[in-house]
Amino acid sequence: MTYLQILVVDDSLITVKKLSGMLIALGHRVVRTAASGLEALSAYEDYHPDLVTMDITMPDMDGIEATRRIRAKHPDALIVMVTSHGQEQMVLDALKAGAKGYVLKPFNQDKLRDVIETAVKRNIRTDKLQAVIEKTQTPAPAPAPAPAPAPAPGDAA
Numbered sequence: 001m002t003y004l005q006i007l008v009v010d011d012s013l014i015t016v017k018k019l020s021g022m023l024i025a026l027g028h029r030v031v032r033t034a035a036s037g038l039e040a041l042s043a044y045e046d047y048h049p050d051l052v053t054m055d056i057t058m059p060d061m062d063g064i065e066a067t068r069r070i071r072a073k074h075p076d077a078l079i080v081m082v083t084s085h086g087q088e089q090m091v092l093d094a095l096k097a098g099a100k101g102y103v104l105k106p107f108n109q110d111k112l113r114d115v116i117e118t119a120v121k122r123n124i125r126t127d128k129l130q131a132v133i134e135k136t137q138t139p140a141p142a143p144a145p146a147p148a149p150a151p152a153p154g155d156a157a
Contacts, residue, residue, distance in 0.1 A: 010055040037061025071098035
C-alpha cells in the first residue's frame with residue numbers, strides 16, 4: 001500500500017495514541033488529530049488528508065454528522081469509521097453518510113491495515129467507475145469523411 005496522510009479523529013487520547021502509532025508503523029503519516037466532529041471539519045479543510053479515521057461517538061458533533069458534512073463538500077473524501085461493538089446501527093448510518101469502511105475497537109495493526117487497503121481500493125474503483133461513466137456519456141467525435149476513390153487506370157481525366 002502507498003503512504004497516506006491521515007487525520008485521526010477520536011475523543012479518547014488513548015485511542016488516538018494507539019491508532020497513530022499503528023498508522024505510523026504501517027508507513028503512513030498522521031498529519032493531525034482531532035477530538036470532535038467540529039474539529040474534524042476544520043482539520044479536513046486545513047490538511048485535505050488522503051484518509052480520515054473517524055470515531056462515531058464524540059462531543060460537539062458525532063462522527064456520522066462530521067462524515068456527512070465532509071463528504072458533502074469533498075465527495076472524494078476517504079473516511080473509515082472507528083467504533084465499539086454494539087454500535088451496528090451507527091455503523092450503517094455512517095456508511096450511508098459516505099464512510100468507506102469501519103474497524104471495531106479493540107483493533108490490531110493487521111485489521112487496521114486491511115480496512116484501510118479495502119477502503120482505498122473501493123475509492124479507486126469508484127473513481128474509475130465515474131471516469132467510465134463520464135467517458136460513455138461524452139459524445140464520440142463524428143468519423144472523418146472517407147477519402148474520394150482514386151480514378152481507375154485508363155479513365156479520362
